[in-house]
Amino acid sequence: MQVIEIDQFLSNKNDFPVLDTRSPGEHAAGHIPGAVNLPLFDNDQRAIIGTIYKEEGREKAIKVGLKLIGPKLVDLIEIAESLGSKKLLIHCWRGGMRSSSLAWLLELYGFEILVLKGGYKAYRNYLLSFFDxxxxxxxxxxxxxxxxxxxxxxxxxxxxxxxxxxxxxxxxxxxxxxxxxxxxxxxxxxxxxxxxxxxxxxxxxxxxxxxxxxxxxxxxxxxxxxxxxxxxxxxxxxxxxxxxxxxxxxxxxxxxxxxxxxxxxxxxxxxxxxxxxxxxxxxxxxxxxxxxxxxxxxxxxxxxxxxxxxxxxxxxxxxxxxxxxxxxxxxxxxxx
Structure with missing residues (x-):
């Protein structure tokens, strides 16, 4: 897994599929054009994980998250395979656990993975600075x-x-x-x-x-x-x-x-x-x-x-x- 800056991410995104690991709701609100939504959690699951993280801590949230993801691991790999490329770009909201987790899984399976440093937030910051x-x-x-x-x-x-x-x-x-x-x-x-x-x-x-x-x-x-x-x-x-x-x-x-x-x-x-x-x-x-x-x-x-x-x-x-x-x-x- 290689973590890359936004400039390198954008220079590669038209050549290789982009996977957005955020929830469907986040993706629908705004996404990088052309990105495929491959969420680790649906909207309800994301809300549950967020609440547990705030109230019971990071470790408890990770355990619950793993239980939710477990049954979907094969599906995630098969969806990635259907994109027809062994090299994939991945991002989440801030370049945190969701993108890292999916990157680990897909790299283990044999994909070459590039993860956007700073995630979708970095993309939005780039957008604003571009027009300055x-x-x-x-x-x-x-x-x-x-x-x-x-x-x-x-x-x-x-x-x-x-x-x-x-x-x-x-x-x-x-x-x-x-x-x-x-x-x-x-x-x-x-x-x-x-x-x-x-x-x-x-x-x-x-x-x-x-x-x-x-x-x-x-x-x-x-x-x-x-x-x-x-x-x-x-x-x-x-x-x-x-x-x-x-x-x-x-x-x-x-x-x-x-x-x-x-x-x-x-x-x-x-x-x-x-x-x-x-x-x-x-x-x-x-x-x-x-x-x-x-x-x-x-x-x-x-x-x-x-x-x-x-x-x-x-x-x-x-x-x-x-x-x-x-x-x-x-x-x-x-x-x-």
């Missing part, structure tokens, strides 16, 4: 419906380094943003997935992101990354309201009316009672463009206030429409 360094971020800004995500994806096909924060958060970022996606990851997992994207990039080249709020749906962006985004140069995409309405109706107009109405009521205070009821009536009558126009007026006003606060970071305004999206993408990726 200068990064060449470029921000695509624009009002709701400006096709910013489509632009980023087009840039990606042309070779740009892009991070689709809304895609990783499984949310489109507005009161209506949850209806087109699956359930959101935890903030912790969302942040881990963001780091995973950055680890594949060359930090010498620009990394493009969409201008976002600190919270997307219920998922929080990494605080130091968000601060870097606020200070980074912005490229303001300008699309006519008429075209933005078409984009929004095309993207959201086919959603169930009850969901659209609920989301409209969710922002009733911001829309104003009269505008809210008018928008809801349009939705009920299938007049999606009229409803979108009312709702868009609120979002445009809110966006304008936000952009004014960051006006010094806007380096260029770029007119765009569906016809020249590819051309705009090609021009942006040339920016160093």
């Amino acid at each position: 360094q200068p990064l060449k971020l470029k921000i695509v800004a624009g009002t709701t419906g400006s096709m910013k995500t489509s632009l980023l994806k087009e840039m990606e096909t042309k070779g740009a380094q892009i991070v689709d924060l809304e895609g990783l958060a499984h949310h489109q970022g507005s009161a209506f943003g949850s209806h087109k996606e699956e359930s959101q990851p935890s903030s912790e997992q969302f942040q881990n997935d963001i780091l995973e994207k950055f680890l594949y990039f060359s930090l010498e080249k620009p990394i493009w992101l969409e201008d976002e709020s600190f919270i997307i749906g219920k998922a929080h962006i990494i605080a130091p990354l968000y601060q870097l985004m606020q200070e980074s140069p912005r490229y303001h995409i300008v699309v006519s309201k008429e075209q933005r309405l078409k984009v929004l109706v095309n993207g959201y107009g086919s959603l169930p009316k009850d969901k659209l109405i609920k989301s409209t009521y969710d922002i009733a205070k911001k829309l104003g009672k009269e505008n809210c009821e008018l928008a809801v009536n349009h939705i009920e009558n299938g007049e999606m463009s009229q409803a979108a126009s009312i709702i868009l007026s609120y979002y445009d006003k809110a966006y304008g206030k936000g952009l004014n606060k960051k006006a010094k970071t806007v380096v260029r305004e770029i007119p765009m429409n569906l016809d020249n999206l590819s051309e705009v993408a090609a021009s942006l990726i040339k920016i160093e």
Whole structure:
């Protein structure tokens, strides 16, 4: 068994399977992307062991833990075998007994084992420190419906380094943003997935992101990354309201009316009672463009206030429409 630092762990994790020995609950709350959960204890067993450790001491907790693990030893080996590699990376929460115990068992069986020093906690500390360094971020800004995500994806096909924060958060970022996606990851997992994207990039080249709020749906962006985004140069995409309405109706107009109405009521205070009821009536009558126009007026006003606060970071305004999206993408990726 070899204990390795986080840098070496990350440089190996795409070549060899990663085993997370924490409980299923811990793994679900946030894990290293791609890690396979191979827990020594289930959620209830972990709670029992923790209580015994606090109340009766380490030795008693170990004895009880061994009794719980004993019947599962063969299963643990067989699951590890199913991964198809004789070299495995292992971690627990702090690089303690759980990872060491599984490492001992698998090494005894014949595996080569690398254990992460400091465990998952070391990984999370690395994540925070990673975004404390200068990064060449470029921000695509624009009002709701400006096709910013489509632009980023087009840039990606042309070779740009892009991070689709809304895609990783499984949310489109507005009161209506949850209806087109699956359930959101935890903030912790969302942040881990963001780091995973950055680890594949060359930090010498620009990394493009969409201008976002600190919270997307219920998922929080990494605080130091968000601060870097606020200070980074912005490229303001300008699309006519008429075209933005078409984009929004095309993207959201086919959603169930009850969901659209609920989301409209969710922002009733911001829309104003009269505008809210008018928008809801349009939705009920299938007049999606009229409803979108009312709702868009609120979002445009809110966006304008936000952009004014960051006006010094806007380096260029770029007119765009569906016809020249590819051309705009090609021009942006040339920016160093």
